[in-house]
Amino acid sequence: MPTPPENESIAEESRLLARAGAGDREAFRELYARYSTPLFSLAVRLVGSIGDSEELLQDAFMKIWRNAASYDPRKSRPFTWAVTVMRRTCIDHLRKRQRIPAMTPLLPDDAATLHSSAGDTVRHSAEAREDSERVRGALAGAPPHQRRALELALFSEMTHAEIARQLDQPVGTVKSWIRRGLLDLRTTLTEPTL
Numbered sequence: 001m002p003t004p005p006e007n008e009s010i011a012e013e014s015r016l017l018a019r020a021g022a023g024d025r026e027a028f029r030e031l032y033a034r035y036s037t038p039l040f041s042l043a044v045r046l047v048g049s050i051g052d053s054e055e056l057l058q059d060a061f062m063k064i065w066r067n068a069a070s071y072d073p074r075k076s077r078p079f080t081w082a083v084t085v086m087r088r089t090c091i092d093h094l095r096k097r098q099r100i101p102a103m104t105p106l107l108p109d110d111a112a113t114l115h116s117s118a119g120d121t122v123r124h125s126a127e128a129r130e131d132s133e134r135v136r137g138a139l140a141g142a143p144p145h146q147r148r149a150l151e152l153a154l155f156s157e158m159t160h161a162e163i164a165r166q167l168d169q170p171v172g173t174v175k176s177w178i179r180r181g182l183l184d185l186r187t188t189l190t191e192p193t194l
Contacts, residue, residue, distance in 0.1 A: 013078035014071075021069030028065055035079065036061070038186050039086045042154060046090040060089040079186050080179060087154060142181055149174050150181035 013034070019027035039060060043053035063085050071081055139147050145167070152163045160178070164171040 010077050014073045017064075017068045017071045017078050017081075020065060021067075021071065028068070031064065031078075031082075032061060035082050038079075039082060042083065042086055043090055046087070046155060047093060052093065056089050056093055057086070059093075060086040063089065077179065077183075080182050083154075083182055139181075139185070142184060145169075146177040146181045149177040150185070153178045153181075 013031070016027045016031050020031060036057060040053055040057050043056045043060075044050065047053055047056065060082075064082060067085070071078065075081075076084070139150065142150065149163055149167060149169075152158050152166065153160070158166070160171055160175055163178075164174040167174060
């Protein structure tokens with residue numbers, strides 16, 4: 001019986017993580033190429049800022065690079081593990097941001113930097129809007145129970161057990177819904193747009 005394409009992809013990504021964990025930069029570049037778009041979209045949805053999301057994406061990939069050797073394929077799929085790293089990075093950022101005063105004065109050098117990067121900001125903003133629409137579209141196409149579980153997993157600080165209690169479902173069921181939702185989301189976000 002042939003191996004389903006999904007399983008081949010998971011096996012390939014597990015091998016890439018193992019190679020990256022052993023210091024293989026080419027394997028890490030391949031992981032970045034596969035995961036950066038959906039992880040960036042997730043960051044934009046979580047933190048609402050293009051600039052912050054770009055930095056958080058880099059932070060998350062640094063964590064993936066440093067911790068790839070500790071990835072355990074028995075515990076989660078590679079993409080699910082990467083989403084967890086991205087989500088935790090964003091949550092840490094949001095918690096820190098709550099402790100920092102909301103307004104800080106803009107220094108003259110900062111204003112010049114902001115002005116010079118305005119074109120990049122507009123382009124990134126348009127790309128993020130498009131990514132956000134694709135995420136919303138992917139979520140809208142999911143069955144209601146799966147969509148709710150996935151939204152809670154991605155956009156709240158709730159654990160799987162807390163989500164299960166909120167949805168009045170067994171933890172294993174909720175984990176299955178989230179896993180399937182992440183795979184569907186990944187497929188949607190990695191498909192080329194016309």
